[in-house]
Amino acid sequence: MKKSNPNPVVQTAKTGIEISIIKEFCKGCGICVEFCPKDVLALGSDLKTNCINIEACNGDALCELRCPDFAIFVKNPKKKAIKK
Amino acid sequence: MNIEIAEYLRLDDRFPHILCPGCGIGSAMNAMVRAISESSMNKNEICVVSGIGCSSRVPGYIDCDTFHTLHGRAIPSATGIKLARPEMEVIVIAGDGDLLAIGGNHFIHAARRNLDLTVILINNFNYGMTGGQFSPTTPQGKRGTTAPYGSVERDFNVCEMAKVAGAVFVARSTTYHTPHLKGLIKQAMKKKGFAVIEVVSQCPTLYGRLNRMGDAIKMLEYYRDNSITVTQVKEPKDAEGKIVIGVLWETEAPEYSEVYKKVIDIAQKK
Ligand SMILES: Cc1ncc(C[n+]2csc(CCOP(=O)(O)OP(=O)(O)O)c2C)c(N)n1
Numbered sequence: 001m002k003k004s005n006p007n008p009v010v011q012t013a014k015t016g017i018e019i020s021i022i023k024e025f026c027k028g029c030g031i032c033v034e035f036c037p038k039d040v041l042a043l044g045s046d047l048k049t050n051c052i053n054i055e056a057c058n059g060d061a062l063c064e065l066r067c068p069d070f071a072i073f074v075k076n077p078k079k080k081a082i083k084k
Numbered sequence: 085m086n087i088e089i090a091e092y093l094r095l096d097d098r099f100p101h102i103l104c105p106g107c108g109i110g111s112a113m114n115a116m117v118r119a120i121s122e123s124s125m126n127k128n129e130i131c132v133v134s135g136i137g138c139s140s141r142v143p144g145y146i147d148c149d150t151f152h153t154l155h156g157r158a159i160p161s162a163t164g165i166k167l168a169r170p171e172m173e174v175i176v177i178a179g180d181g182d183l184l185a186i187g188g189n190h191f192i193h194a195a196r197r198n199l200d201l202t203v204i205l206i207n208n209f210n211y212g213m214t215g216g217q218f219s220p221t222t223p224q225g226k227r228g229t230t231a232p233y234g235s236v237e238r239d240f241n242v243c244e245m246a247k248v249a250g251a252v253f254v255a256r257s258t259t260y261h262t263p264h265l266k267g268l269i270k271q272a273m274k275k276k277g278f279a280v281i282e283v284v285s286q287c288p289t290l291y292g293r294l295n296r297m298g299d300a301i302k303m304l305e306y307y308r309d310n311s312i313t314v315t316q317v318k319e320p321k322d323a324e325g326k327i328v329i330g331v332l333w334e335t336e337a338p339e340y341s342e343v344y345k346k347v348i349d350i351a352q353k354k
């Protein structure tokens with residue numbers, strides 16, 4: 001079986017919010033770009049999602065929840081991890 | 085990789101997955117994985133079962149017990165698993181073709197028996213995997229590759245059917261409303277008995293293209309603008325032409341594997 005090695009591109013905002021994008025998984029459907037309420041993301045010339053304005057991110061992680069490809073993850077230090 | 089849900093995904097050898105760009109099945113899988121991760125269950129207590137189809141590819145990407153079975157036979161296989169290991173949480177995830185066409189009888193009889201399964205029915209209104217043929221949920225007049233002038237058949241109302249067949253939990257959401265969908269899956273997993281969630285999804289490659297609905301984004305915008313929550317429906321006309329989302333039906337009834345266990349106990353005492 002082919003082993004993939006997910007290697008995310010990580011950006012961190014002053015607020016501590018961190019966005020990781022796994023380019024290898026992204027298929028460029030643009031769902032995260034279109035439905036981001038703060039216009040943080042854009043499709044780049046590589047036809048994959050790119051974080052263009054990390055400081056505007058409010059950390060609601062809608063992109064992470066809608067992404068059909070598990071290609072984008074948002075870490076928000078203000079949101080407590082859900083207890084198991 | 086440092087991702088919360090990574091332990092539930094076969095990230096290192098199965099991704100990127102085979103689904104088309106913008107396919108709603110990925111978003112439904114995303115919601116399901118998060119629901120599993122947020123439930124307090126050990127992943128060895130969960131079994132995800134599917135049939136055949138694009139939707140049925142999901143278990144191949146999930147890292148817990150999984151079973152990819154035959155076309156239409158997800159529910160019979162899940163029935164065997166649940167009866168052999170009643171302590172397990174058994175989740176069925178498959179398409180409208182799988183669960184309602186070839187597997188239609190299994191669906192209604194599992195509902196009638198009230199077996200404790202969580203059924204996630206991904207409704208993309210066509211047979212995606214085999215090339216966009218119309219399915220039992222294709223609305224009348226909508227095109228499929230086997231209905232180039234529009235389907236002449238009437239479609240199933242999945243949720244009504246599940247309810248009258250005996251399901252104890254029936255809900256609907258869309259791939260636009262993923263946080264809502266995740267919550268419904270969590271509720272369905274907790275529910276003892278046959279729980280059905282219809283996920284209104286998009287197949288931009290076939291159904292969307294054949295019906296000139298635009299790309300995945302346009303289809304999601306349509307779901308956003310044409311959905312109404314069940315609590316907003318005050319009179320029947322509010323729901324006309326809308327996708328009603330939320331918990332549509334909930335009741336209590338004796339669960340099949342528990343009733344069956346009593347029979348086993350009686351038989352073994354003799
Ligand atoms: C017994 C049998 N009959 C027919 C098929 C061909 N077949 C494969 S997938 C499929 C339909 C899938 O549609 P659906 O369940 O709606 O899933 P989707 O691909 O739309 O997600 C069919 C008819 C098969 N694999 N086995």
Ligand code: SF4
Pocket residue numbers: 102103104106107108109138139208212213286287288289290
């Ligand atoms: S054919 Fe349709 S259902 Fe299948 S992966 Fe592509 S978009 Fe999804």
